[in-house]
Amino acid sequence: MLHLIKLTPGCANVEELAQRVREGDRHDGLHVIYTRTQPKRADEIAGKGSIYRVIAGFVAARQSIIRFKPHTRHDGQEGTMILVAPEVISVQPRPMRPFQGWRYYKPEDAPPDLTARDENLLHAMPTHLRKALTELCLL
Template identity: 35%
Template sequence: MTIHIVKLCVGADSVEDLAEWQIGQIKRAKTEKRPHIAPVCGTRMWPKRVEDVLAGGSLYWVIKGVISVRQRIIAVDHVTDNHGPRCGLYLDAHLMRTVPQPRRAFQGWRYLDPKDAPADLGEAQGGADLPEHLRRQLVELGAW
C-alpha cells in the first residue's frame, strides 16, 4: 500500500529556492560520483514502512506553512551529511506543484495517507500560472 511522507522545507522560501538547492545537490552528486544522482533529503529517523514509501510514495514539502510541491521518492538509503550518518530520501528531480494545503509546523516528518494528500496542481484547478506568493495568500484567506 502506498504511503507518502510530509516534511518541512527548512531554509527555502519558495519552490524556486528548493529547486535551486536541489540543482546544486545534483551537480555535487555527479562530481562526487555518488550511487544516486538525485536530490536527497537527509533525515534522522528511518521510515518503518520503507516498502510502502517506495511503492509510489512522494515527499510532500511544506514551504512557509503550506504544502506546495511534491517529489516522488525513488530510493531510501544511508547518507552522510553535515549532521553525520542519516537516512537519505532520494527524490525524483521533477518538482510537481500541488494544490496548496496549509500545515502547522512539526519536527521531523510524518506519514501522509494518499487520501489526505493534496492533488497535483493542473489546468483543471486553475491557478497553476499564479505566482507562489499569490497562491499562499489565497490559502491564508481561505479562498483556495
C-alpha cells in the same frame, strides 16, 4: 502506498526549492534529502510515494521518492538518504503548522498536483494574496 511530509526550512517558495534541487547533492543521479532516521514505514513509500514539502507554512510541492539508503553522517552517526526524483511538482497549497521530523500522508489525504495553467495563474498572483486565499481555503 504512503507519502511523507517534511518541512523545508529557509525556503521561501517552490521556485527556490527547485533551485536547491538543481544545485543540491546527488547520489546515483538522484537528489538527496538527508535525515537522521529511516521512516518505519519506508517499504510502503519507496518507489511508490512522494515527499510533500512544507514551504513557508504550506504544503506546496512534492517529489517522487525512489528509495531510501543508509549513510554515515558527518558526525559519524548513522543516517538515511531519501533519494528523490529531481522534478519538483507544485501541489494545491495547504496550510501546515511546523512539526519535527516528518509526517505521513495517505494517498487520499494528499493535495492534488497543480496543472501548468493553475501553476501559472498561482505564481502570477502577489504572494500576500495567494497566502490569504490559501488560508481561506479558496485555492
